[in-house]
Amino acid sequence: MTVAYDGVKTLTQHATLKKHKDSASAAALSQRMNSFFTPKGSAQSGKVSIVELVELYHSIKHHISYVAQDCSLKVLKQVITDSEIVKQMTGGHTKCTALINQVLYPYSMDLVQEGLKNEVPFSNAIDAAYKGNRKFFPVEIQYFSPKDGICHKILDFYEDSFEDSRPIKEKL
Structure with missing residues (x-):
């Protein structure tokens, strides 16, 4: 579409086309990208992180694989549809590995060192x-x-x- 010669007339005609109307209605029905993410440092973000860690700890304690843990999370999201925390939880293999190596393992080593302090x-x-x-x-x-x-x-x-x-x- 060029507006160099007809200007407003071209824009007005474009706005009446079916393709434009379909695109506009699809955009109105779509969720914005920021609705899928929790702002870093918010109270909601902290709650999501805690629940993810607890879920991961439970999986480790009961020898549940990453694949089974991720599958159970998908089931939770389908069953518990009214919880904003569950909606924002993720549990892929890469994230689980990072949480174990960077959070749970160092914490468990701190507990061992604390137990051996005396x-x-x-x-x-x-x-x-x-x-x-x-x-x-x-x-x-x-x-x-x-x-x-x-x-x-x-x-x-x-x-x-x-x-x-x-x-x-x-x-x-």
Whole structure:
């Protein structure tokens, strides 16, 4: 459409076309992009983050895979349609990995360090577990806490193809 010669007449004619009217009605029915996002730092954003972390912690505690966790979140969104918090939750593999590595894991290590602050006696253990042709080693620490009793915590979980005691000793 060029308005160089007819100016307002061209604009008026364009406004009466079916294509323009369809586009205008579609735009009126569409949600704006900012309706899908919560402003950073808002109270709503904090609530969404807390619920996402709790949901992820629950999945980890019960050994639920990322795929199953993401699927259950999709079901929640379909079932609980009146909650703004549930509508804004996301739980893809990349986000779950980031939350575990940058939030939950550091926090759990802080809890272990807090439990060991008073120079309590502890022991550590390591064992090997096979999954297919891969060999994994969980590193565990056990200590006594007056508040919680005997505590078993996983410090690390690494993969190594050697069964020799030297690499295990070096890792510990």
